[in-house]
Amino acid sequence: MSLLIMIALALVLVGAAITVFTTDPAKQAVVLSIYGFLLAVLFMVMQAPDVALSQIAIGAAVLPLIVVLTVRKVETVRAAKRKQKQ
């Protein structure tokens, strides 16, 4: 295993841990995007550019966007429900 692969693997491991242990979903979406980028780097180092391209397009952009939009929606619904109770 080359040094480059080891560094990329270590970064992915750290990124995955940070993503899992981030509790606020809104912040998690941002961390997830960075983690997606790290995964793409790993795929690139492992000579899989096709997979890296898919990963960067989906994991670094579209998926976090969908998560952020969902979080915003859930927050507005929660705020409205809290207001109703008062």
Next chain:
Amino acid sequence: MTRSMRMVVLVIGVAFVGTALVWAALYMPGFGGDWHPYRDHAAAAALAHATANVVSSVNFDQRALDTFGEESILLGAVVGVAVLLRPVEGERRRKPKNTGHVLDSTRLLVVLAAPVALILGIDVVAHGAITPGGGFQGGVILATGLHLLYVGGRYSAFDRLRPLGLFSQAESIGVIAFAAIAASGLAAGGAWLANFVQHGTLAQLASSGTVPLLSGAVGLAVTGSMVVLVAHFLEQRLLVWPPRSEESASAKGDEGEERI
């Protein structure tokens, strides 16, 4: 389902998957070895059809049926999102507020990056048979590039720049085109998805027969589905919560809101 019941299901699942993973790992060839029987066969088959990008050859030629399946899954997922995210009864759509502030630097970056992303997307779709990429990657890049306009501007302006009906049609046309090329293979080559078009010269833009055609069809379908998918999530942001009930309907003013 109670909490303890859920734990039982979880333990059974983890035990099963864990055992299978360890079992598989024990019999795997070592990391970075030079014994790759699948690669040897796939590369030879790709070269036989003058396809420079072996991954694209696997996706759109050797295992094109799998890609057709994935394409249908994507279509099904978008339909599922459309059904789940439809406005519930009484939910109203408010007019998008144009008060948000976009930094000038963000706007500049978007102006520079959006055209580059769109051209890159087309390039990745078109060269799928020769260089890394293909319909899926290029399609997602195209959809992402389009949404950069949303990041750098107003929703109302973005909404006008993106005729949703057109993208919805692009999605269907892409899937239909894939099926049509597959059926043409049946007519001309004797098999569903047969690579019946002339293979051409290796590493030329118009090489490898049906691969670039199928890649283009997938590109069309993926661009359409991604745009429609994100549009459903964006649209949800504009729905007013809570849904209006009969009593509160008269009490509240409904300026800037329209009933769906």
